[in-house]
Amino acid sequence: MNTRDVVFPAGRRALYERNRYSPAIRANEMLFVSGQVGSREDGSPEPELEAQVRLAFENLNAVLEAAECTFDDVIDVTVFMVDPQSNFERVWSVVQEYWGSAPHPTVTAVGVTWLYGFQFEIKVIAKLREPSAS
Template sequence: MSQREAIFPDTSERHALYETHGYSAAIKSGDLLFVSGQVGSRLDGSPEPDFKKQVELAFENLSNVLKAASCNFDNIIDVITFHTDPEKQFETIMEVKNAVFKTTPHSNWTAVGVNWLAGFDFEIKVIARIPSAY
């Protein structure tokens, strides 16, 4: 069985947030990367108030975690997103998603409506396959 390895983005300010809340940005296990839910938080941990910018920032934060594990959006195989008001937010989320995920086949995607995200309105959690050096 592979050992698990914690992965953190290079941004030291965000690393402090993970320490404060007691979790890793991602865990590498074998050739899989399990990324914790990423939100549209600013460096100080506060939510970005503009919804579209919050979604874009969540994807940016996700990108930083993926890069720390030598991955990118094309390596993602499974996505779960959480939304506080899916019906109103869907169009904006799809606009941002389509700008980020440009290649096919598309990954799996599950969207879940929730009533609380600690002050945020969108969260994205993924599993990615880490590219090998064959």
């Protein structure tokens, strides 16, 4: 088996190791990022929905940054929402703050009944940047 090329953001390694998953893995010039939620440093959910979505994006951006990427490198997004019928517009107004300009990535939005105490999760696939020639 090949060794996984795991990407860890600064300061949250213990949380990932405790829960036994990798925040992101580099493979075939792509970055596969695990679902990111609006968790505080201790792993607890940010209680207010819009703040939780912002924190999920901050956590996502920390993973992307650790892989020398930005949201501009994201090509595919999957979002999960508890009660999307009630929460979609509130969530999507915050998402636009982080989305950037067109062309936008592909997106799949999935309504769920449970996210381990969270209301929103975002999972992405990004294209890794080519190493710059020095």
